[in-house]
Amino acid sequence: MYNKPIFRPSFGNRPDSLVGRDEIINRIVEGLQSYPGSSERATLIIGQRGMGKTALLLDLSDRSRSLGYIAVRVTCGENMLDNLIELLQREGSAYIKDNKSSIKGFSAGALGFSFGLTFTEEAQRTFGFRVKLQMICEKLATCGKRVLILVDEVDPSILQMRELATAYQELIGSETDIAIIMAGLPTAISNTLNYRTLTFLNRSQQISLGLVPVTEVEFYYRSAFERASLMADNDIIKKAALATDGFPYKIQLIGYYLSKLSIEGKALTLKDLNKANEAASEEVELKVFDAMLNPLSDMDINFLTAMARIDGKIRISDIENSLGITHGTAQTYRRRLLDAGIISSPRRGELEFTMPQLSEYLLKQDLA
Secondary structure: OOOOOOOOOOOOOOOOOOOOOHHHHHHHHHHHOOOOOOHHHEEEEEOOOOOOHHHHHHHHHHHHHOOOEEEEEEEOOOOHHHHHHHHHHHHHHHHOOOOOOOEOOEOOOOOOEEEOOEEOHHHHHHOOHHHHHHHHHHHHHOOOOEEEEEEEOOOOOOHHHHHHHHHHHHHHHOOOOEEEEEEEOHHHHHHHHHOHHHHHHHHOEEEEOOOOOHHHHHHHHHHHHHHOOOOOOHHHHHHHHHHOOOOHHHHHHHHHHHHHHOOOOOOOOHHHHHHHHHHHHHHHHHHHHHHHHOOOOHHHHHHHHHHHHOOOOEEHHHHHHHHOOOHHHHHHHHHHHHHOOOEEOOOOOEEEEOOOOHHHHHHHHHHO
C-alpha cells in the first residue's frame, strides 16, 4: 500500500486538484444534465500541452457517474472504436439485470445480446460500430443508465474519429441518451471543426483552457503544501505561485521539485524555490515548447522569434518590417499561429504569446 503524492506532473496523470477549473467543470456538468439530443451534450475542450485537458477528462468521467452515466475514455487512434465498445460492455454489464430482454426488434439470444452486454456471434458479424453503439445505449437506458464518451487527443485525420463523430450525430438525431466530450490541441480542434463531415460540432460547447489566475494557485499551494508536509512561509508560497505563471503543468512541476528539495523539519527557502523553478522551466521547455514548435515551419519560427524580439506591444506592422515581408504574407503566418493556439490577438493589429516563458525560450534558441 502506498500514498499518492500530492504533486503529480506527468502528462496524462491526474493531479491532486484541478486548480481554477471549477467554472468550466460546472458548465460541462450542466450540459450533461440537458435533454437527449441537446447540443450542450457535446463539448470540445481546447488547450495547449500542459493545460490539463486529460486531467479534466478524468475528473468529468468521475463526476458523470453520479448523473447516471456509464463513462468510457479512449485516446483517438486506429483501434478506438473497438476499445470504446469493449469498455462500454465491461463498465455497463454490472447494471444489466435482465439477460433475456429484447432491444427494439433485436431479441436477446438471436440478433442482439447473448447475455448482459455481450453480443451474439451473429450480431458481432452483422452489425457495425454505429448499430452496436446504439444497441448498447438502448439496453443501458432500460436500466436507467446513459452513455458518456470521452475522447482524448482528437485528430480528424483518423478515420475512426470521423466514424465516431458521424455515429454520434446520427444517434443524437434519434435522441439516444448519449453525450460526448472531446479534447485536443487547438490546431486539431480547428481542423475538426472545419472537416466537412464534422461541422455539426460547431454547434457544440467549445471551451478553451487558458492560464489559471495566480491568486487561485496561491490558495491551492497553501492547502497542498500543508498536505504534502512542506514547511513554507507566506512569502515563499506567494513567490512559488507567481513562478508558475498560472500554467497548470508548471503548478505541478514546482510543487513536485519543492517536495524533492524539502528537508523534514526545515522551511523551504528562496534558494529552494529558485532551484525548483529552474528545474520546472527546463522541463516545460523540453516537454512542452519543443513539442509545440516541432511541427512548425522555419518561417513560423522566424515569425515567432521576431515577436519575441519586440519589447512592449507586438504590432503586426513591426513584424513585417523586421522580417521584410508583405502584409499578406504576415497575415498568412499570423492565421496559422493563431489556429495553432501559440499566439493570440488581444486587440486589432496586435499579437501576444499564449504561453508564458515561450518568448524567452525563443530568444535563447535564437542565440544558440
